[in-house]
Amino acid sequence: MAWTDERIEQLKKLWEAGNTASQIAEELGGVSRNAVIGKAHRLGLQSRPSPVRSGEAAPAAPAEPAAPPPPAPTPAPVQAERPAPPAPRPAPEPAPRPVPVAAAPAEPAQPAVRSIGPGGFQRQNPGEQQLPIPPAPPRRLVPAKPSADMAGKTTLLELSDRICKWPIGHPGEPDFHFCGDPINPGFPYCLEHCSVAYQAQLPRRDRRPPPPLPFGGPRVR
DNA sequence: CCCTGATTCGC
DNA sequence: GCGAATCAGG
Numbered sequence: 088m089a090w091t092d093e094r095i096e097q098l099k100k101l102w103e104a105g106n107t108a109s110q111i112a113e114e115l116g117g118v119s120r121n122a123v124i125g126k127a128h129r130l131g132l133q134s135r136p137s138p139v140r141s142g143e144a145a146p147a148a149p150a151e152p153a154a155p156p157p158p159a160p161t162p163a164p165v166q167a168e169r170p171a172p173p174a175p176r177p178a179p180e181p182a183p184r185p186v187p188v189a190a191a192p193a194e195p196a197q198p199a200v201r202s203i204g205p206g207g208f209q210r211q212n213p214g215e216q217q218l219p220i221p222p223a224p225p226r227r228l229v230p231a232k233p234s235a236d237m238a239g240k241t242t243l244l245e246l247s248d249r250i251c252k253w254p255i256g257h258p259g260e261p262d263f264h265f266c267g268d269p270i271n272p273g274f275p276y277c278l279e280h281c282s283v284a285y286q287a288q289l290p291r292r293d294r295r296p297p298p299p300l301p302f303g304g305p306r307v308r
Numbered sequence: 309c310c311c312t313g314a315t316t317c318g319c
Numbered sequence: 320g321c322g323a324a325t326c327a328g329g
Contacts, residue, residue, distance in 0.1 A: 090320085107312070108313065121323060124314070125323090126320090
């Protein structure tokens with residue numbers, strides 16, 4: 088997979104938005120986490136806090152009223168003979184810039200989880216057809232769990248090589264998610280779902296009636 | 309062990 | 320330039 092302008096753009100956006108390299112890699116597809124990191128560095132993207140923040144984002148900062156920290160004068164640092172990295176403090180936060188006008192490819196504002204249809208497209212409900220494109224995100228975007236009822240559920244974006252990818256529910260529905268249990272080593276599913284997915288071929292007369300199909304079986308309406 | 313980003317280095 | 324392998328850390 089090549090680094091097209093679009094993909095690079097997406098990479099920058101996601102990187103600066105605070106997504107992890109893994110998340111970005113999955114988002115882009117066709118690239119590894121390492122590839123993303125490597126590219127990010129080659130692009131000169133500021134290395135964000137490398138002391139990883141695996142769990143949740145650090146909410147730490149108390150909602151301090153507008154009290155911008157004093158501008159550090161930082162005079163000439165006396166670097167003896169240490170190969171101190173010239174890297175200036177990240178200081179991202181591009182500041183809310185006014186959105187041009189129309190034709191704004193704004194999309195990163197979307198919550199990570201949206202209903203993803205079979206083709207990979209994002210579904211729309213009848214009522215929400217291409218209305219006003221959301222203005223630029225006012226504030227830093229955070230991965231975040233979109234809705235309460237999705238809390239704890241494994242979404243498409245959270246799949247990895249070691250968790251069960253057995254789908255629960257129907258794609259496109261609000262609570263569609265994946266099993267998420269640890270996989271049965273060597274298989275894409277957990278033990279339980281492997282037993283459903285892989286059945287030994289039995290003589291006809293001994294066959295059991297229909298095992299539940301993936302995706303929850305035929306739709307019922 | 310899981311994860312994170314950083315760095316190296318052969319391609 | 321690319322990214323797997325490796326390193327270092329939470």
